Amino acid sequence: QETPKQGGDIIVTYKNDITTLDPAIGYDWVNWSMIKSLYSRLMDYEPGTPNLVPSLAESNAVSPDGLTYTFKLRKGVKFSNGREVVASDVKYSIERAVDPKTQGPGAGFFGAIKGFEDVTGGKAATLSGIEAPDDGTVVFNLSRPDATFLHVLAINFASVVPKEAVEAAAGDFGKKPVGSGTFVLKDWTIGQKLIFERNKDYYVKDTPHIDSFTVEVGQEPLVALLRLQKGEVDIAGDGIPPAKFLEIKNSAEGPQMIVDGEQLHTGYVTLNTKVKPLDNVKVRQAVNLAINKERITRILNGRATPATQPLPPLMPGYDKSFAGYSYDVEKAKALLSEAGFPDGFETTLYSTNTDPQPRIAQALQQDLAAVGIKAEIRALAQANVISAGGTEGEAPMIWSGGMAWIADFPDPSNFYGPILGCAGAVPGGWNWSWYCNADLDKRAVAADSMSDPAKVAERTAAWGKIFTDIMADAPWVPVINERRVVAKSLRMGGGDNIYIDPTRVINYDAIYVNQ
Amino acid sequence: MAFLVLRRLMQAALILLGVAAITFLLLYALPADPARMIAGRSATAQTVANIRAQLGLDQPLLVQFWTYLVNLLSGNLGRSYAQKTEVLTLIAARLPATLTLMLAGILVEVTLGLILGTIAAVRRGGFVDRLVMMASFVGASAPQFVVALLLLYVFAVMLGWFPMSGYGTLAHVVLPASTLGILGAGWYARMVRSAMIDVLNQDYVRTARAKGLSSRRIIFRHALPNAVLPIIAMIGIDIGQFMGGVVVVEAVYGWPGIGQLAWQAIQQVDIPIIMGVTLVSALAIVIGNLFADLIAPVIDPRIRTR
Amino acid sequence: MRVLKAIMRQPSALFGLVVVAFVIVLALGAPWFAPFNPGDQMFDGLSLDGAPLPPGGQFLLGTDTLGRDLFSRLLFGARTSLVIGLVANGIAVAIGLFVGIVAGYLRGFASNVLMRFTDLMTAFPALLLAIMLAALLRPSLWIVAMVIALVNWVQVARIVYTETRSLAERDFIMAERSLGAGHLRVLFMHILPHLIPTAIVWGTLGIATTVLLEATLSFLGIGVQPPQPSWGNIIFESQSYFQAAPWLVFFPGAIILLTALSFNLVGDALRDILDPTQRGRG
Amino acid sequence: MILSLIGAPILSVRNLSVDALTPEGLKPVLRDVGFDLTSGETLCIAGESGSGKSVASLAVMGLLPKTSLRVTSGSILLGKRDLLALSNRTMRSVRGGDIAMVFQEPMTSLNPVMSIGAQLTEAIREHQGGENAEAVVLRMLDAVQITEPARRIKQFPHELSGGMRQRVMIAMALSCQPKVLIADEPTTALDVTVQAQILKLMRELKAEFGTSIILITHDMGVVAQMADRVAIMQNGRIVEEGPSPAIFSRPKEAYTRQLLAAVPRLGALAGTDGPPRVTPITIEPERSDRSPVMNVRGLNVSYGSPVGRIFKGKAPVQVVNDISFDILPGKTLGLVGESGSGKSTTGKAVLGLIPFTGNVLIDGQNIAGLDQRSMRPVRRSAQMIFQDPYASLDSRMAVGAAIAEPMVIHGIGSKSERRDRVADLLRRVGLTPDAATRYPHEFSGGQRQRICIARALAVGPRLIVADESVAALDVSVRTRVLDLMLELQETIGLAYLFISHDMAVIERMSHHVAVMRGGRIVETGTRREIFESPKDDYTQALIAAVPIPDPGVYRKRAQGLG
Numbered sequence A: 001q002e003t004p005k006q007g008g009d010i011i012v013t014y015k016n017d018i019t020t021l022d023p024a025i026g027y028d029w030v031n032w033s034m035i036k037s038l039y040s041r042l043m044d045y046e047p048g049t050p051n052l053v054p055s056l057a058e059s060n061a062v063s064p065d066g067l068t069y070t071f072k073l074r075k076g077v078k079f080s081n082g083r084e085v086v087a088s089d090v091k092y093s094i095e096r097a098v099d100p101k102t103q104g105p106g107a108g109f110f111g112a113i114k115g116f117e118d119v120t121g122g123k124a125a126t127l128s129g130i131e132a133p134d135d136g137t138v139v140f141n142l143s144r145p146d147a148t149f150l151h152v153l154a155i156n157f158a159s160v161v162p163k164e165a166v167e168a169a170a171g172d173f174g175k176k177p178v179g180s181g182t183f184v185l186k187d188w189t190i191g192q193k194l195i196f197e198r199n200k201d202y203y204v205k206d207t208p209h210i211d212s213f214t215v216e217v218g219q220e221p222l223v224a225l226l227r228l229q230k231g232e233v234d235i236a237g238d239g240i241p242p243a244k245f246l247e248i249k250n251s252a253e254g255p256q257m258i259v260d261g262e263q264l265h266t267g268y269v270t271l272n273t274k275v276k277p278l279d280n281v282k283v284r285q286a287v288n289l290a291i292n293k294e295r296i297t298r299i300l301n302g303r304a305t306p307a308t309q310p311l312p313p314l315m316p317g318y319d320k321s322f323a324g325y326s327y328d329v330e331k332a333k334a335l336l337s338e339a340g341f342p343d344g345f346e347t348t349l350y351s352t353n354t355d356p357q358p359r360i361a362q363a364l365q366q367d368l369a370a371v372g373i374k375a376e377i378r379a380l381a382q383a384n385v386i387s388a389g390g391t392e393g394e395a396p397m398i399w400s401g402g403m404a405w406i407a408d409f410p411d412p413s414n415f416y417g418p419i420l421g422c423a424g425a426v427p428g429g430w431n432w433s434w435y436c437n438a439d440l441d442k443r444a445v446a447a448d449s450m451s452d453p454a455k456v457a458e459r460t461a462a463w464g465k466i467f468t469d470i471m472a473d474a475p476w477v478p479v480i481n482e483r484r485v486v487a488k489s490l491r492m493g494g495g496d497n498i499y500i501d502p503t504r505v506i507n508y509d510a511i512y513v514n515q
Numbered sequence B: 001m002a003f004l005v006l007r008r009l010m011q012a013a014l015i016l017l018g019v020a021a022i023t024f025l026l027l028y029a030l031p032a033d034p035a036r037m038i039a040g041r042s043a044t045a046q047t048v049a050n051i052r053a054q055l056g057l058d059q060p061l062l063v064q065f066w067t068y069l070v071n072l073l074s075g076n077l078g079r080s081y082a083q084k085t086e087v088l089t090l091i092a093a094r095l096p097a098t099l100t101l102m103l104a105g106i107l108v109e110v111t112l113g114l115i116l117g118t119i120a121a122v123r124r125g126g127f128v129d130r131l132v133m134m135a136s137f138v139g140a141s142a143p144q145f146v147v148a149l150l151l152l153y154v155f156a157v158m159l160g161w162f163p164m165s166g167y168g169t170l171a172h173v174v175l176p177a178s179t180l181g182i183l184g185a186g187w188y189a190r191m192v193r194s195a196m197i198d199v200l201n202q203d204y205v206r207t208a209r210a211k212g213l214s215s216r217r218i219i220f221r222h223a224l225p226n227a228v229l230p231i232i233a234m235i236g237i238d239i240g241q242f243m244g245g246v247v248v249v250e251a252v253y254g255w256p257g258i259g260q261l262a263w264q265a266i267q268q269v270d271i272p273i274i275m276g277v278t279l280v281s282a283l284a285i286v287i288g289n290l291f292a293d294l295i296a297p298v299i300d301p302r303i304r305t306r
Numbered sequence C: 001m002r003v004l005k006a007i008m009r010q011p012s013a014l015f016g017l018v019v020v021a022f023v024i025v026l027a028l029g030a031p032w033f034a035p036f037n038p039g040d041q042m043f044d045g046l047s048l049d050g051a052p053l054p055p056g057g058q059f060l061l062g063t064d065t066l067g068r069d070l071f072s073r074l075l076f077g078a079r080t081s082l083v084i085g086l087v088a089n090g091i092a093v094a095i096g097l098f099v100g101i102v103a104g105y106l107r108g109f110a111s112n113v114l115m116r117f118t119d120l121m122t123a124f125p126a127l128l129l130a131i132m133l134a135a136l137l138r139p140s141l142w143i144v145a146m147v148i149a150l151v152n153w154v155q156v157a158r159i160v161y162t163e164t165r166s167l168a169e170r171d172f173i174m175a176e177r178s179l180g181a182g183h184l185r186v187l188f189m190h191i192l193p194h195l196i197p198t199a200i201v202w203g204t205l206g207i208a209t210t211v212l213l214e215a216t217l218s219f220l221g222i223g224v225q226p227p228q229p230s231w232g233n234i235i236f237e238s239q240s241y242f243q244a245a246p247w248l249v250f251f252p253g254a255i256i257l258l259t260a261l262s263f264n265l266v267g268d269a270l271r272d273i274l275d276p277t278q279r280g281r282g
Numbered sequence D: 001m002i003l004s005l006i007g008a009p010i011l012s013v014r015n016l017s018v019d020a021l022t023p024e025g026l027k028p029v030l031r032d033v034g035f036d037l038t039s040g041e042t043l044c045i046a047g048e049s050g051s052g053k054s055v056a057s058l059a060v061m062g063l064l065p066k067t068s069l070r071v072t073s074g075s076i077l078l079g080k081r082d083l084l085a086l087s088n089r090t091m092r093s094v095r096g097g098d099i100a101m102v103f104q105e106p107m108t109s110l111n112p113v114m115s116i117g118a119q120l121t122e123a124i125r126e127h128q129g130g131e132n133a134e135a136v137v138l139r140m141l142d143a144v145q146i147t148e149p150a151r152r153i154k155q156f157p158h159e160l161s162g163g164m165r166q167r168v169m170i171a172m173a174l175s176c177q178p179k180v181l182i183a184d185e186p187t188t189a190l191d192v193t194v195q196a197q198i199l200k201l202m203r204e205l206k207a208e209f210g211t212s213i214i215l216i217t218h219d220m221g222v223v224a225q226m227a228d229r230v231a232i233m234q235n236g237r238i239v240e241e242g243p244s245p246a247i248f249s250r251p252k253e254a255y256t257r258q259l260l261a262a263v264p265r266l267g268a269l270a271g272t273d274g275p276p277r278v279t280p281i282t283i284e285p286e287r288s289d290r291s292p293v294m295n296v297r298g299l300n301v302s303y304g305s306p307v308g309r310i311f312k313g314k315a316p317v318q319v320v321n322d323i324s325f326d327i328l329p330g331k332t333l334g335l336v337g338e339s340g341s342g343k344s345t346t347g348k349a350v351l352g353l354i355p356f357t358g359n360v361l362i363d364g365q366n367i368a369g370l371d372q373r374s375m376r377p378v379r380r381s382a383q384m385i386f387q388d389p390y391a392s393l394d395s396r397m398a399v400g401a402a403i404a405e406p407m408v409i410h411g412i413g414s415k416s417e418r419r420d421r422v423a424d425l426l427r428r429v430g431l432t433p434d435a436a437t438r439y440p441h442e443f444s445g446g447q448r449q450r451i452c453i454a455r456a457l458a459v460g461p462r463l464i465v466a467d468e469s470v471a472a473l474d475v476s477v478r479t480r481v482l483d484l485m486l487e488l489q490e491t492i493g494l495a496y497l498f499i500s501h502d503m504a505v506i507e508r509m510s511h512h513v514a515v516m517r518g519g520r521i522v523e524t525g526t527r528r529e530i531f532e533s534p535k536d537d538y539t540q541a542l543i544a545a546v547p548i549p550d551p552g553v554y555r556k557r558a559q560g561l562g
């Protein structure tokens, strides 16, 4: 591995606008990595890995019952407005993320902190569970043990922000961010570009490597790629569109331009357990058996691997030995007959409408047709699919492509609660299978309570078992684990894992330019 | 005249109100719940309910509409759900780009349409006429995304004459405006041609020839102003047609206009932005129509006194 | 019969007529002519990398990105696209004609209301309407046809309105009234025939645009849903492949253009033939 | 020697033949046309409609429509140059510079969106350079007696009256002092007083600039007044040519004699009460106790109404002012007056075709405020023949259907009965029944006029409003149409409201006459009263301005003046 070089200015492109850089609000995969770099948090990850390391915290201690976490803050860390970061900023920032007035989507992550319900219910303004005894110390008191709590403190919603800047921005903090991260937002021309400059005062030496990165938005991926080939762009953030993939891959410079790496992603079809005839477990199993996952990976030009279980391979707890349902048309037909549908049935398959999702839906449709299931496709805008999924009895099957679950943090629990647990199986929820298994829910709670670092392996195994056991009920068809493909210019340096960092997509802190 | 302007302004205001009402009603009939979209996938039911209350989404529809209108009158278009910013700020930041693009597009289509239509009319029935009519048919029928990519590929990637993407200089405008203009030019060329053929058969053109004027002067000074009359009304309608094309063209050329904003907002069911963009484009169309109505008398003195 | 004979005399119109007839026959006989099932995603229809296959060989016009036979899809797509191009577009022109002549002929309040309504529709973003309907209705070919008609009549109405206004000023309309003709008679027996050329121009020019618009609407979820093919969809699904697999854009594009052009040629000829004032003129 | 010098032709046309391209093949339009125009001379070309007068003049200008008309042989010599051989560029300098033309249709020959001044200066700039073009224009407008020229040049054609437009056209044609001026029916659309002014102007200009004039007209009165030489055209040939007095006094050709005989002469009917009978009187003599078919009291019409309550639009223009008259059954009321005096407006208003105030009783039924449904029976008994027959026929409807239409509207007869009646009507107006399947544009002006009359007769009305029904027709056709109308009055007792600006025609047709000026009736009375003892000054002026088809009269006048 070569040593990173310092300096250089790069250009990154995205199709969509950067919606907001407010860490309490931003929750899409584009702003995710920018927010990561603008702010610092108590905990963070080693670049390119899912390994937690202290960041703003110098050290941390957990009480034996797993209910009290004590952090010592690093000294001399400054916000980009010049003020030093103190313990009360941490408290303020997390309370702000939880406060309903902020309308942040991440409040739920902090559910284990004492006083959470009071704040979300509007009964209290501050979290009784967070204390700042002095400027350098933060203490968290939890109402229940939470094994993922350190991960929670590493997600964007836990980013530390200065109160005075938030108030000065008067609700526009997302456009005028102030943090203590590796980069500072220099300029933002709405609809055109954002310029991030390195934070010269950042507390880790030689981090970041590049001097600045400019994010140009509104760039069609196809055109971004043409520009990249001409050397006008350094990173095409949206990846390589299918139409261009083979051309680039097979070109002479292809291998150096394409970063193709695994991410914490599973693409699946939800089978609505509250809709006939999918309420019958045999039918759901039959559907699982009917899907030819190999063919789908081929349609994706080999940019994915067949999935066997909800967890992606990179996730702790993934069971390599679990084979899941392999493609078997005869068995599927037999199961359907057993369930009383020898001639199949008619149903509807929802999908989002951006390439290649409708194509994958059509591939699924053809596989289903082979066992007699006639699925009508409804390809809609994402928002409409999400709303159909959250409406009881509405969508029998949803292909998750385009909205698929990418983990917030690398812990198996993150794949359960909202999307497979009972809590999500409510109107407006995200459990589109409407699958609710009280027994599994209990096991999940038990696993999450094992917060003792010594029990990590045991906990991981417990989670893994939950996800393989759930496949007996077959609420999903895990279809593929899609790899992420990013295109970068030839001068960009750094390993694949920092362009497809498991915790932050592109790690702007770690990339560098070869002069 | 002043009276006419005033009356038209009042009608325009009514139309805007109508557009606002219809859009509002339709948007709220949508099943997608904005509160849920904001809250995200990890939110509790409580959070969603809180958000709904804060946005006033739990109010009766009419109350919501009334609030919206009152805010609108004070120039407040609301805040974007997804971007948590004033819609007005977002639109204001992008409007100049779209207006530039539209004006340039109209310029291209009208100029191209006038030139081609005139040439075809003058050479009526000949080879040039057929060629021009065929080309205009292809132009009017080609898918815009493909045209955009083709122009980009040929003139930016292969020839390198124009930048591939961006906004700011004249060179940046050329390709997007041409893409937008080609489609319209096809339609205009056909309309100009038939109007022109009509006009060239008029007695006053014969009078002009009897004066010994050059063909160029006859065409540009006598025939064109008359042929252009029926086309002016089209320009007003065109602005509405452009809104669709703008989305595609802005996307391909990375043009920072409201087309992209609208497209994203639609995907995210960001109702305040959809409302805002709708109203702004309706305003543009209404102004376009108004302009067409007001410019017609400048060219045609007969309408002035009517 | 006279009309048909007159068309036969003009080579370009005859060409148009032949193409139109050919396309219609192909559309009706698609199940017999198509070498493959249009929805069949064949395993050997993709290269090992998963790329679509170029024309030639087993697949006459190549395959699409799912390994389906493009030729068969174009044949079946003709059915959808002809309905859109002819029915939807036809309805739009009909509504536009109706609103335009009524508003242009009547004066005063009724005319004003109609035209302001047209203005409102002009100002109302069509795409938005389509999205709303997409969310509220079950997608189908007829829904998309309806939406297209709803969106496209506006321009026709405006043009027809202006034309009717000047027609209504013509002496022969007053002459009809002096004979005691009622409004309906004047509108449909005397004004409408004069608008036929306009209707033909818009009707034929609109074919290609509506066929493509259908694809946009299908994409938004209100049109025909995959895997049912339509010419617009075939282009739309693969338009970003214009470099990697140009045949996926070229063939459907060429067919849309050729068909629209043929209708246009026939329309132009019809317009001249149906116009008695052109009779016996050079 | 001297003779040949003076008589050297400035323009001579030799053996000119023009073919028209039709679907049926080439059709000759002009055959071996030839004439000479000497310097300072006025040549009048007269002849029936469609004889090729306009085509000949267009050929001289090189303005034949390329797609349909083509010169097949002959030459057009301007001085020594053959215009047919000139390049386009050289021809341009001839047009407007050497030969200028005033076209047949004054209303449409000016560009509606250019100011008068711009259209005038343009020609001068083209031929004489830009310096003081403005001054030349003002001088020219002054010369054609347009008042306030400085203001006029800023105005647009629609702001001028028909007579003014025609004078602007003449000013434009003369502004570059052409050697030859071709004027194609410059006065057809104008009333006699304006016509008289324009003809006078042309004579003066000829005298002042020495311009040679080719004047095309079908009005033999105008010919008599203007011509030095006359050429008579028929079927694309010049059938007779010679000095004006010779043609008038000793016409050689039968056609020329016919043309001269057909001219209505003012005063020809002096001393008689009714119009000349075509057939001997067979119906009962006039009885004064019969109630009028039309009774008009206090009729007012104005154009342009206030648009809103708060803001006043343009003030409405009162065009018809407090008019009252009666029309008796089987009688004709002639309505005469200058262009723009409100004649057509009156005609339309009394049939309820445009809004009016006042009372109009048709057959005793007051039509004020009637809706469309209650008007229907009235429409059956009162019909209108419009000023422009071509414009009042639907160009996309076959003639037979057009004539049958009123019967369909009023639910008369079965399909076959209607067909029979159409055939009968066509025969009555002198057309063959096979005309029913043809379209309006396939007929000549006179035939179209007769179709309109047939349509008006279809439902058996008691009253017909005939607006300028013969103005656009040449004399021979005009006579036939007038005879038909009189005959119908004889046989079925029709009453007419006969609108015309032509005094001679009014004299020939009317029992009673009303003279209009500026929206008011200035004088009314029996025909005899009006023509033999006019009281109003305006009436007298109208009668005095009528040209007399006898060059001798003008010669004497000119000598008397000189």
Ligand SMILES: Nc1ncnc2c1ncn2[C@@H]1O[C@H](COP(=O)(O)OP(=O)(O)OP(=O)(O)O)[C@@H](O)[C@H]1O
Binding pocket: D020, D021, D029, D047, D048, D049, D050, D051, D052, D053, D054, D055, D056, D065, D068, D069, D104, D218, D474
């Ligand atoms: N563009 C044309 N194409 C074919 N035939 C034409 C064309 N113009 C004129 N004609 C024919 O040429 C003949 C002469 O027409 P022209 O206009 O010279 O008549 P005119 O003597 O001026 O009659 P009028 O007194 O009615 O003006 C007519 O029979 C007419 O039908």
Ligand SMILES: Nc1ncnc2c1ncn2[C@@H]1O[C@H](COP(=O)(O)OP(=O)(O)OP(=O)(O)O)[C@@H](O)[C@H]1O
Binding pocket: D303, D304, D317, D319, D337, D338, D339, D340, D341, D342, D343, D344, D345, D346, D387, D501
């Ligand atoms: N539609 C209209 N709007 C406004 N003014 C009009 C309109 N029609 C006619 N006028 C005006 O009304 C006056 C009378 O017009 P009208 O047509 O009745 O004249 P006329 O006596 O028939 O003349 P002509 O002999 O030229 O036919 C004219 O001054 C004319 O300018």
Ligand SMILES: [Mg+2]
Binding pocket: D053, D054, D055, D104, D184
């Ligand atoms: Mg003529």
Ligand SMILES: [Mg+2]
Binding pocket: D343, D344, D345, D387, D467, D468
């Ligand atoms: Mg008149």
